[in-house]
Amino acid sequence: MAELASTSEIPKHPTKDEICQSLLAHDASTFFEGKPAVDIPRAAVLIPLFFKNEELYVLLTLRSQHLNTHGGEVAFPGGKQDEADVDIVKTALREAEEEIGLPQDQVEVISKVVPSFAKHGILVTPIVGFISEDFVPQPNPDEVECAFSVPLADFLSDENHTSQPGTWQDRPYKLHFFHHLCTTKAGKKIVTWGLTAHMAMVVASMIYKRPPNFETDKGFNWENPTKPAEETYFRFLSRNGYVEQQEGSKL
Numbered sequence: 380m381a382e383l384a385s386t387s388e389i390p391k392h393p394t395k396d397e398i399c400q401s402l403l404a405h406d407a408s409t410f411f412e413g414k415p416a417v418d419i420p421r422a423a424v425l426i427p428l429f430f431k432n433e434e435l436y437v438l439l440t441l442r443s444q445h446l447n448t449h450g451g452e453v454a455f456p457g458g459k460q461d462e463a464d465v466d467i468v469k470t471a472l473r474e475a476e477e478e479i480g481l482p483q484d485q486v487e488v489i490s491k492v493v494p495s496f497a498k499h500g501i502l503v504t505p506i507v508g509f510i511s512e513d514f515v516p517q518p519n520p521d522e523v524e525c526a527f528s529v530p531l532a533d534f535l536s537d538e539n540h541t542s543q544p545g546t547w548q549d550r551p552y553k554l555h556f557f558h559h560l561c562t563t564k565a566g567k568k569i570v571t572w573g574l575t576a577h578m579a580m581v582v583a584s585m586i587y588k589r590p591p592n593f594e595t596d597k598g599f600n601w602e603n604p605t606k607p608a609e610e611t612y613f614r615f616l617s618r619n620g621y622v623e624q625q626e627g628s629k630l
Contacts (some may be wrong), residue, residue: 392434394528401586402490405604410493417621420501423471424457425486426582428509428531431451437531440479441524453571453573480491480517480524486510492581493608495572496615498547505578527569529559534579537592547630548618553596555580
């Protein structure tokens, strides 16, 4: 896979056991318990982690230019949940195998991360898992232009990071951009932004147990990511007629 130059300055790299403990401390497997059962389109992405020279890397993809949605954008492998998928984890694993040829039995699934809404109202659940450093992606050209890796800690660094204001569901938020330089594609510049950047920031903060070096908004709570996720979830349900606003809730 293509490798991107590191811009991070994280002095201590956690061990695999420490990473698993941090992720499981925020595992979102019970996120939907006690919440209204509503028929919202769902999707999942796989956040594949691996070690290279004792540093933690994450694998991402650059979506094919011809795709109708998010064409040419950076994304984690993933897609919409099919009726045949036994659960949301299966969705992430199936999509990763279809997009980059990652065998499902070669992913060590660790945890679920709190779900987030994509801009078209699809609820996306990130699944974090470890893969082998030796895995060589086989991109499906119908969906993926290429796969590349970047140190996960880069998503906490203010180097090569920019932001701009955005709105979603009439609420302001910061839209984050991470500018990478791909060393194996003739210096091609790649930008990770939007929901993919947000999910990478959340996972990096969980693992390194600290906030990013740059300013975020109140929708980003690295110590308790469940709280803003629940507020967003209930606000979306209320605004779109799924449930009435609950008394005392911050919708």
